[in-house]
Amino acid sequence: MSASGRRVVITGLGVVNAAGEGVDPFWASLLAGGGSLGPIGRFDAAGFPVHVVGEASGFDAARVIPRRFVAKTDRFTHFALAASDQALAGAALPLDTADRSRIGVWFGNTTGGWDICERGFAEYYEQGPDVVNPWQATAWFLAAPQGFVTIRHGLRGMSKSFSGDRASGAVALYYGTRAVAWDRNDVVLSGGCEAPVSPLSLLCFHSSGDLSEAADPSAAFLPFDHRASGLVVGEGGAVLVLEDADHAARRGAPVLGEVLGGAHGTSGDAAGYAAVVERALRSAGCGPGDVDLVLAEGCASPCEDRLELDALASAFADAGRPVPVAVPKAAYGHLYGGSFGTDVVCGLLAARDGVRPPTPGFEAGPVPAGLDVTAGAGPLPVERFLVASRSRYGSCVAMVFAGRPAAAGDR
């Protein structure tokens, strides 16, 4: 990052969610349109106040994870293990010779593993508290994905996990980047995961008031639209390999993008959110006109959407052209811990292919003149993009990325 510390590049990507498993299948599915949200299939949801979710129904943990791990871990960890495997394979990181005491894992996750937890409760009350399964303590807790990924790959560097509501993954990715910039690590696997589709978890999410109660999958999650009625939660995860630029150059790593800058702050209003976006731009050495695409939080609450649109319009007021804003998560659901990493993947692929990611279902909303939200995918040259996230508690993260190795003039 140009603001302070060492330069950080991205050398590997991994995703799992309702739209697909693996970067290219996910991207193809997203661009094909149609959306991947649907009725709850993981349990009988009759009478539940939430009807539509983004289930990673094609994901078979046993295909990518050793069986002994599958039994000992929760679904949210499975997503993290699968996405980490993909990201490490793409980065071609030679773990056998790398200094693994300088490789860390920085993940976001909001709730922990409620699938195994609910089974544990059932064991507790049906069979007795003295016979609960011995894996629950380590499978449920929120840093389980971090722990299992460090063990699977022998990663001994500084690793941390964060909860942060919708911004869980954003906070993890921001500080994962800083951990490289601060010279705490040379490489960080960063992103996060979420498995919110279990009965108790879903009811708890619903109590936040942030979830859509709509029954029609094509109209349940409509960020920035006049018909917005709340968000739809999705299952999945995303992991990026973040690497010190010199470290990556020395080993001839495939560089997929660069972190140009970022900022994190907390505010209850649009001005505070805009200030975080502006700080992120400044730290990246960018003006508002230098960003070709914004991937926004887009949580589809009329009030929060308005706040976010106002913040973005203010931060990009001097862009000199309408700034494209996209919320691809409308296709596969809000992944909370996995959300921000997935948005970064969308931005990198948008830059690679010159394509604007879709905001499925968008028709018309309170979008200010300086911003441009469009439902479908379409051609768009993208060199630099900004990803923003904001929690229900006002924690705001914005990061600026270059979709390809930044040339000297970018810095």
Place this chain on the structure above:
Amino acid sequence: MKGVVITGLGVVAPNGTSVEAFWDSVMAGRVVIEDEPLMSRIGLRCRGVARCRDFALADHWAPEEARELGRLGRFVQMGATAGRMAVEDSCLPSSGIDLSPGAVVFASAVGGAPEMQDLYETLTEDGRPPILPRPVPDTAYDGIFLDYVPAMLARRFGMTGPTAALTTGCTAGVDAMGMGFDLIRHEGLPFALVGASENPLNGISYATLDVIGCLSRADGAVERSSRPFDLGRAGFVISEGAAFLVVEDAAHARARGARVYAEVLGFASTSNAHHMTDLLADGESMALTIRRALDDAGVEPSAIDYVSAHGSSTPQNDLFETNACKTVFGDLAPSIPISSIKSMIGHSLSSASLMALIATVGAMRRSVVPPTANYEVPDPECDLDYVVTGARPKALDTTLVVASGFGGIHSATVLRRAR
């Protein structure tokens, strides 16, 4: 590199709900571990807990705020209270300084686990599946997950810097301190409010930890069920509580004439990448962590005057730490006092490391080494100086606080007496 100092402390602990009371209790070696009837009632073999019996919202909050907090999880209540104590103790709000750039870094391992179990009971018939779509209180999300406390503290004191919640289990408290330390050193923040809160005192938490043999099954009086480094140690005693610090840019603190409790010299954290709960007896992964913390601090091993151990009272941890100290300190290891306050107040998961850190700050200020209580039978393999006969007068200049936790995480920080 910027200096970082501690300028505010707040604690809600089983042995005190003010910092002075906490220090008095720690130095007196007072054990506050008690029987937990629920454990035997549900057929578990573990025994002993430590509770914050003196904690009441009404003692700390005006009625309206107490009412708001009272609707949320107990870990939220204790965390908000300890956080507020630390901020007020730092005198930042009354200093007239702009608090807006400040950060809040919070931590918890299990969040609202008891409230989650209550919710499960509410949504089932006698605890049996299926989970029924009954109404859920609108406070469930805020009261179970971790992000209400940092947001609430930031809002109350007008901070608009980063707010975050770490989830790294039993190292999370000192990890929050480490993050605040890095935010000040590397990002130029003037100060950060960092802390942790935990309330794991419920049936499912006991059951899931007992089934893997983590919780103490030690024989004898329940007060002696946490006995770090003793041959008869047989697991940790679970407890609750919250602890917060204000860490501040040393120049910022000096400019406003703040009271400085101690200096933070360095921090490090690593993973053993070996096992979620098992530790290798050689202590190598903790030795690496301590060495990195010393490097970060720019301090030689010989400078360390006291080690505040994780000392959880599990057979494996206490040997693991002992061997880590032998590796790092070599011939000096037997002459460095080491102690574990978990012998007195049990293990409150995320907040335990910050309680140990606050005890260590008290030790430096009072020139007294906190004791390890309940030690009777020496373990031939754990043969260092565990300060087992009561608090010991000793001038302490440079100290080390270490923590380990589920997920194979180890963290360590180096502190120095305020000058």
